[in-house]
Amino acid sequence: MTSHTRSVKYQRGGPLQGVRVVELTKVWAGPYAGKQLAYLGAEVIRIESEGSLDVTRVYGVKDINRAPGFQAVNPEKLSAQINMKSDKGINLILDLLKEADIVIENLRPGAIERLGLGYERVKEVNPAIVYTSMGMYGSEGPLAYQTGYAPCFVALGGVSALAGYESEPPTGINIRYADSTFGTAAAVATAAGYYHARRTGEGQFIDVSAVESMTSMIGDAVMDYTLNGHVRQADGNRHEDMAPHGVYPCQDQEWVCIAAGDDQQWQRLATATGIEGLAKDPRFSRLSDRKANETELDAILAEWTRDKAAADLALTLQQQGVAACKSFSSIDLISDHHLWAKGFYSDVNYPDGDSRPTTGPGWTMSRGAAIERGAPSLGQHNAYIFGEVLGLSEEEQAALSNEGVTK
Incomplete structure (x- = not known):
């Protein structure tokens, strides 16, 4: 069983130093889960391609490597370009997963299986891997085919119904609150799965539902209905156990x-x-x-x-x-001296030479991971991942690039 002894290039400290994570994720919630693991010291590798760019790289910007949305959720990660529409690209990912401890995916329902990267296939090449799947309703059940974004699952989970002024209709809730909560739930579950795998040598399939993650935030309201038949309504900023x-x-x-x-x-x-x-x-x-x-x-x-x-x-x-x-x-928020003094913001360096602050982890540790690098440019770490991790020669790497496999 591989563990903290895995040889990785970027040694930053933290409880997950030496743990390699592969991200097959899109947009916000999946990358946010990877961000939490990166902040714990893991080596997190994003699989990207020029022909299927993450929307956060392209939305409202001209330079895909300077997109604020992408930079916000991907600090301290590595980027490898692999064309997932090619058989050679899929085989390359499988080779990488042999060298990984964890994989996280949040693609549309059924997409990961159609690509040949479902859990059963990945388990064949790496039985000890921790495989985290993120979906709106999870991967099983009558609604598992449905896909959705934050406004969908925060409403379906019941949270939006409780956000609003008293005696008025619900007003909804910030969508990033939903994505980050879902991503954090997936990160916690993944860390627990990795701990199990490290102790036993057994891999794990972790099935995380966005809707269930949202519902877990309002357990008191759910129990109030279950036990008393009472449906809570939006009540502004009031609190059951505090007044004012x-x-x-x-x-x-x-x-x-x-x-x-x-x-x-x-x-x-x-x-x-x-x-x-x-x-x-x-x-x-x-x-x-x-x-x-x-x-x-x-x-x-x-x-x-x-x-x-x-x-x-x-x-x-x-x-x-x-x-x-x-x-x-x-x-x-960005000018609050308490947050700066507590280290909530970290100055990170980008490939273009710029240094800018980003939000750090929501925790402090006696031996935390260093946070020094901003989000990667597209394919920035191809040479390291294909050469040092997978052992491909420069000639082999050039051939894959010429064939469009690593673009």
């Missing part, structure tokens, strides 16, 4: 988020407002009281915050032990 829990208007059309997790936090908030009698108001003394009178409570807080600067107010409340934060715009 909302976003309140401030100066210059900005907003501040405020939450009180218990009665003590509420007392600190009520005192901080300086509103006479609020801390002793019987309508708000306990959580159950505040939930029963939440509309009135939100109105009082909204009136109090309206003439204040969001950032200053948030800082004042934080200093008094109240959970609060300015509602960030994109500019606020």
Whole structure:
């Protein structure tokens, strides 16, 4: 069984150093799963071709190697050009999978089998491989034939129905939230499968459903219906176990988020407002009281915050032990000194010589992987993958290129 001892060129540290991952993925969710594994130190190889470019490489840009969407989700990966429409290209991928620990695919239902790269075929060449398949409904069942993007599975999973203002129709949810959640679920499952394979020498087929991944986020709502027959509705920013829990208007059309997790936090908030009698108001003394009178409570807080600067107010409340934060715009996010100080952003280098920041992992580790390289240019690592990993001579590589196999 191959494991961390595998010889890879790019040694970056991290718990998955020495683990080789092959990506047969498109768009966002599949590549996002590979991104998480790359951030854990794995060597992640994207299979691409000039004749079938990922939409994130081409959408709204002229230079396929400088596409922001592609760069956002593919840092610290390698790129190999292989034409998957040719038999030689498929055989080349199978040869690469012999040298891999993990493969991730999120192609349209049935496509991977038609290519001859389904799990049963891959298992023949590498019985210990961890094979992760990502689909809207998974690979089995009466709906497995359906394909879809984030707006589809976030709605079908039930999340969109709960996103919206109280007493109004659902307004939906940011589509990238769906893709990244699905991708993260696949990465976690893949890491668990690899741990099993490393211990036992047995490969794994991991079947990840986008819809089920979304539903797992609202388990409380699902159980509420299962046990009580209650169908929850959108309720704005409210929280079952907190009151207040909302976003309140401030100066210059900005907003501040405020939450009180218990009665003590509420007392600190009520005192901080300086509103006479609020801390002793019987309508708000306990959580159950505040939930029963939440509309009135939100109105009082909204009136109090309206003439204040969001950032200053948030800082004042934080200093008094109240959970609060300015509602960030994109500019606020990339300029926040806390995120920079915590290493959430990493400066990465691109093949064209530029250095630009990218979002790093959502975790910290005592021995984390280095994050230094941005997303690869198309076919940037052909020589390494075909030469060093697969052992092809320069003449053999040139012949494959001339035949269009590696373009």
